[in-house]
Amino acid sequence: MGQHTGQRRQSAAAAALVGLVALVALAAVGLHSTSATAASSNTQKANSGSLTIGSIVDVTSLDPAKSTIGYPDWQLYSYVYDRLVTQGQNLDIQPDLATSWKILPSKTLPNKIWVFNIRKGVHFSNGRELTVGDVVGSLRRLVDPNNVNTAARYIGPVASVVASGKWQVKITLETPNGALLAALAHPDASILPMKEWVAGTFDPKTQLLGTGPFKVVSHIPKESWTFKRNPYYWRKGFPKADTLTEKIIGDDAARIAALRDGSIDATWFDNPDAVSLLKGVPNVKTHVMDTTNFNYLGVNARSSIFSDPRLRQALELALNRKQLIDTAFAGVGRPSAAISPGYGVCNPNAMPNSTQNVQRARSLVAAAGATGKSVTISAPSYDSTLLPIAQVLQQQLNAIGLKVSVVPISLGDLVSKIYNAKSVNFDLVVNWFTGLGDPAMVLRNWIGSVAGYDKLWLAPNQPLLRSILKTSLTEPGSARDKLMFKTCQLIAADASIIPLSTRGEVIAYRSDRVNPILQKTEGYSQPLQRNIWQFAPR
16 A cells, blocks of 8 residues: 655654654544634635545544654644645745744844744634734644654754744744744644633644634544535635545555546545556546655664675665666656755765666675675565565665565564664665655754664764754755755765655546646645645536
């Protein structure tokens, strides 16, 4: 089953580990009632009809401050909640609940004090007006060390979050963070109704109540969600649909059949074969959306033969990324460096060892005394694309003198034996990263002390760590881009996480039923949901 995932960590003190999704669903969900007062003028007679989306797996956490899985939780939050900022077609930061923002000049706290002006006239779906207290309380709760979530990891250490005016919020960071805005655009950074939370009338663990385009009507675990338009939604005339239904259909073939018979209006696929499988189906169109997500080869550089840097270099030189893309992804995708090519920062062709050189790789393997050594590639079974990747890599690494076998592993074993183990015993693993909303965010995965999940198998490289840390803490601009490029080069020269190729999302929809607004590039694994309020039923 092809499954979409973000970053996760399962230990209590951990932040987020990328590329996993739990195959579990909540047993029940609390539905927050809407007040009986008349709906705002937002609701227009022109808005009508329903949308039915086919999803892959049910949610794992209703609470954004406690979500460590990623998709599909992020998808759900976009239906119901808003954030301070959001991202546009090209990952550019755009206003959401904040109308504007700035960094305050300070000699003692340079580039650490951010002020956000909060949008007036926004209401939760129960009719109550959003206040600065909701924003302050939500952000404080988000970064509370007792709450483990992905967004807090990327926001970084926060000194304080306070109201600096009736409609103004001030965030003071402990260290500068050039990726702060992208982190605040993260779905986990959703703004909740803190007045109700304090009063005990709203529990984010079991209820959903936001200022977003829809409100929850019902949930049948592992089967479906039903949403109705939020009558108080602040974007006038939106959402375009009266009703949104999400059907949980994990099997690709079943979702294709649902598109064919019209029981769903739109869906997406991790498997690029969906493009050819849907070709010629009446009224069904496909679109490949670029994402910042990319596949990688994880290398145990501590307790396997790849502790020898010559063998890590041999791995890089053995790779033919174009062959990998053509064979495993039907030509859908692009070679990737440590920063996805969607950001335009790290040209994968300009990286060290980017050109395949089998002869040189064989020489390095021989020099390390590893010719004929047995090596295993672990291929997690939760994602249907990972086994084909491993099989292509098997052929390429056999060609340089290694004896490679591919071993499918379960999601549980991936977590317990590789990502969350007290000791690791593997050679290589294939998986993928969510590229997220800013390059500095994904680079943190190469810092074991920050990412955590890979600290037992990352190759020690202090200059690399210092470079990455400096990159992630530098303000955006041309200087940061140059430093990031150098960081990508360091990673390509010798790393335990070898980037392979991007992962495009195949969007499929009924052109006779829906007029979708699609992102050009998506960073948070929400191929259909980020602009769901704009989708118009025909």
